[in-house]
Amino acid sequence: xxxxxxxxxxxxxxxxxxxxxxxxxxxxxxxxxxxxxxxxxxxxxxxxxxxxxxxxxxxxxxxxxxxxxxxxxxxxxxxxxxxxxxxxxxxxxxxxxxxxxxxxxxxxxxxxxxxxxxxxxxxxxxxxxxxxxxxxxxxxxxxxxxxxxxxxxxxxxxxxxxxxxxxxxxxxxxxxxxxxxxxxxxxxxxxxxxxxxxxxxxxxxxxxxxxxxxxxxxxxxxxxxxxxxxxxxxxxxxxxxxxxx
Amino acid sequence: xxxxxxxxxxxxxxxxxxxxxxxxxxxxxxxxxxxxxxxxxxxxxxxxxxxxxxxxxxxxxxxxxxxxxxxxxxxxxxxxxxxxxxxxxxxxxxxxxxxxxxxxxxxxxxxxxxxxxxxxxxxxxxxxxxxxxxxxxxxxxxxxxxxxxxxxxxxxxxxxxxxxxxxxxxxxxxxxxxxx
Numbered sequence: 254x255x256x257x258x259x260x261x262x263x264x265x266x267x268x269x270x271x272x273x274x275x276x277x278x279x280x281x282x283x284x285x286x287x288x289x290x291x292x293x294x295x296x297x298x299x300x301x302x303x304x305x306x307x308x309x310x311x312x313x314x315x316x317x318x319x320x321x322x323x324x325x326x327x328x329x330x331x332x333x334x335x336x337x338x339x340x341x342x343x344x345x346x347x348x349x350x351x352x353x354x355x356x357x358x359x360x361x362x363x364x365x366x367x368x369x370x371x372x373x374x375x376x377x378x379x380x381x382x383x384x385x386x387x388x389x390x391x392x393x394x395x396x397x398x399x400x401x402x403x404x405x406x407x408x409x410x411x412x413x414x415x416x417x418x419x420x421x422x423x424x425x426x427x428x429x430x431x432x433x434x435x436x437x438x439x440x441x442x443x444x445x446x447x448x449x450x451x452x453x454x455x456x457x458x459x460x461x462x463x464x465x466x467x468x469x470x471x472x473x474x475x476x477x478x479x480x481x482x483x484x485x486x487x488x489x490x491x492x493x494x495x496x497x498x
Numbered sequence: 499x500x501x502x503x504x505x506x507x508x509x510x511x512x513x514x515x516x517x518x519x520x521x522x523x524x525x526x527x528x529x530x531x532x533x534x535x536x537x538x539x540x541x542x543x544x545x546x547x548x549x550x551x552x553x554x555x556x557x558x559x560x561x562x563x564x565x566x567x568x569x570x571x572x573x574x575x576x577x578x579x580x581x582x583x584x585x586x587x588x589x590x591x592x593x594x595x596x597x598x599x600x601x602x603x604x605x606x607x608x609x610x611x612x613x614x615x616x617x618x619x620x621x622x623x624x625x626x627x628x629x630x631x632x633x634x635x636x637x638x639x640x641x642x643x644x645x646x647x648x649x650x651x652x653x654x655x656x657x658x659x660x661x662x663x664x665x666x667x668x669x670x671x672x673x674x675x676x677x678x
Contacts, residue, residue, distance in 0.1 A: 262641055265641040266661065321671050324670045334665040407536035461540060467525060470519070488508060492501065
């Protein structure tokens with residue numbers, strides 16, 4: 254049995270959630286350690302995260318129930334089910350982001366320093382998600398004959414989950430080696446740029462892309478647009494920095 | 499880095515990104531997984547033929563064109579036991595609309611004498627297939643019990659639920675999806 258098989262058997266869904274929780278724990282520790290260099294109050298940041306987490310869980314479940322209202326009307330108790338599949342992940346993220354933004358303003362947390370402080374958490378979560386993809390076999394690659402291909406879902410495929418793990422580890426490493434003197438927002442924008450660039454590249458090797466406009470991969474177009482915004486942001490910040498000097 | 503150099507670098511990165519988007523486009527839609535069998539969402543459900551406890555042979559192909567739920571279970575597995583009444587209840591509601599439920603007992607890791615009392619205890623009316631040699635478990639890369647495969651009328655797996663017990667809402671949501 255290969256190492257990959259042992260890993261996949263160990264973290265078979267829903268146990269792959271353990272990998273994401275572990276990544277969140279490590280990421281939180283890193284973010285807490287780096288918060289002082291961004292002049293962010295640790296207690297305020299912890300409260301913000303707690304409220305975001307609660308709104309993510311509640312928002313994801315309520316939105317899922319609203320999307321399937323007729324079904325939940327037949328079994329209303331399911332709204333409190335421990336079944337993690339009854340969840341709208343993207344909806345939960347949007348609710349959590351809105352709640353975090355509103356709460357952050359209320360307690361006077363500055364947006365860019367707070368995002369910088371949270372960047373190690375985001376970067377570590379990306380690693381956890383990549384490992385969970387490897388465990389579940391999701392986000393799989395397209396068929397290939399390259400020597401490093403893996404056998405998955407009935408074919409020899411690009412190990413896109415491993416590409417994803419390598420890219421996310423490199424992103425975290427680049428974030429962690431940044432000097433503490435950088436301007437507010439720089440670390441977060443760098444994370445967004447690196448993550449979108451790696452998604453843009455890796456998506457080209459995926460075997461499960463959503464295709465639009467005659468075969469273009471939707472995720473690549475979204476990643477390119479996000480990369481564009483992040484690079485404009487980084488350039489604007491460098492310019493501001495330069496003018497101040 | 500000078501601003502002009504920095505912006506040039508950013509422009510090159512963005513241009514390279516655009517080139518890659520077009521170079522890696524899948525113009526023939528050749529990556530659509532639905533053409534090959536694999537136990538994963540978006541792929542054709544692997545074919546199997548198993549016998550019931552009364553010796554009747556049932557193949558998955560017999561139900562092509564129908565929405566099929568394949569639920570792999572074992573009598574000793576607590577979440578399998580917990581979700582069985584819900585599956586039976588929902589099956590009763592949807593069978594007239596064409597839903598097929600195939601309960602595949604992972605007999606290779608179960609006590610065959612415990613199956614009949616189990617079926618009686620839970621008043622199961624859908625076919626129970628015996629995976630005596632683990633053939634279906636291997637084909638479906640079974641890693642956890644219970645595991646449920648929701649297969650659409652086109653024979654493509656629409657959802658895989660590993661572990662349980664499934665809530666009634668999740669079961670109904672996925673059944674509604676495969677009945678479309």
